[in-house]
Amino acid sequence: MFGGLTGLTDPKGTDWGERMLNTVASQTIRHLFTKSESVEVSVRCFPSSKLLQGSIDSFKMSGRGLMIRRDFAVEEMSFETDAVAIDFSSVLSGKLKLKQPTQAVAQVVLSEAGINQAFGAELVTKRLDNLSLPQLTELSGGNPVSFKDVQVELLPENRLKIIAKADFNNGELIPIIMTVTIGIQKRRRVSFQNPEIDLITVSEEQKDSSKTLGLILAEILDNMVDLDRFDLDGVKMRLNRLETEGKNLIFSGYAEIERIPQTG
Structure with missing residues (x-):
């Protein structure tokens, strides 16, 4: 086996050991996602x-x-590392383990449809449902408030249009329409700033409530x-630009990879 790793090439000149490493890496990366349309991995050595010393020149991944x-x-998601030190014995057993942490340049593309789908996820809805907030006590009569049917429309120049409904659990629904500017805080948090509340289509008796609820x-x-709430085990994402x-x-930044996670 070791002889093949150091000398065997296919007709296209791709080294057998490199191909084996690509296969193992591809299988490892695919397991990070619940499902994937395509995942391509390229490992160069x-x-x-x-x-044999566990040294590779670069590691690239792209997925859709x-x-x-x-x-x-x-x-879409892609990342690329510089030189990486891996545990070669883990490759022989069909796994991929790092000898030391590394960093990768990364880019993530979210679609408008995917963002709207995420607003239906439990991790998100539990932060929008049955809220007892002091600033809402007078509006809701003490009832908990839920923000429902959140829809996002992407606009130019890092703007979002957000449409939602506030439910006071008393049969009344207050419409919310606003635009916000999104940015990056501390390289890890997406900020929603400068909200502009649209009251044109809101009934006169609900305008004040709609404005307060929108803010x-x-x-x-x-x-x-x-x-940090969405990080894979052993991987931290940091943002430079959106x-x-x-x-x-589109998000671009880098990933701090302490270890290759086993599942997503």
């Missing part, structure tokens, strides 16, 4: 004899149609989207 934790759809919802969202582009929201 030249000369291949460096594999990914699902994380059954509810969070990712249109409260914006504040809740501003404190909710923290990447931008809206058509019906996609």
Whole structure:
């Protein structure tokens, strides 16, 4: 086996050990997602004899149609590392383990449809349902308030249009329509700033309530989207930039990889 790792190549010149490492890495990465449309992994190591010391030159991954934790759809995800030290014995057993932490340049693309799907996930709805907030006591008569049917529309220049309903659990639904600017705080949190409440289609008797509820919802969202809550085990994402582009929201940054997680 070791002889093959250091010398055997296929007709295209791809080293056997490199191909084996690509296969193991692909299987490992696929297991991180509930489902995936495609996952492509490319591991480079030249000369291949460096594999015996667990040294590889680069590790690239690109995926499409990914699902994380059954509810969070990712249109595209890619990352690329520099040189990486791995445990070569783990490759022989069909696994991939790092000898030391590494970093990777990363990009994540979310679609408008995927974002709206995420607002139906339990991890999100539990932070929007049955809220007992002091600033809502007068409006709700002491009843808990739930924000429901949240829909997001991506707009140019990092703006979002948000449509929702506030439920006072008394049969009354208050419509909320607003636009916000999204940005990055501390490289890990998506901020929702400068909310502008649209009251044009709201009935006169509900305008004050709609404005108050819209500002409260914006504040809740501003404190909710923290990447540390969504991290895979052993992997932390950090953001440098985000931008809206058509019906996609694109994040770019880097991943701190302490170890390769076994499941997503």
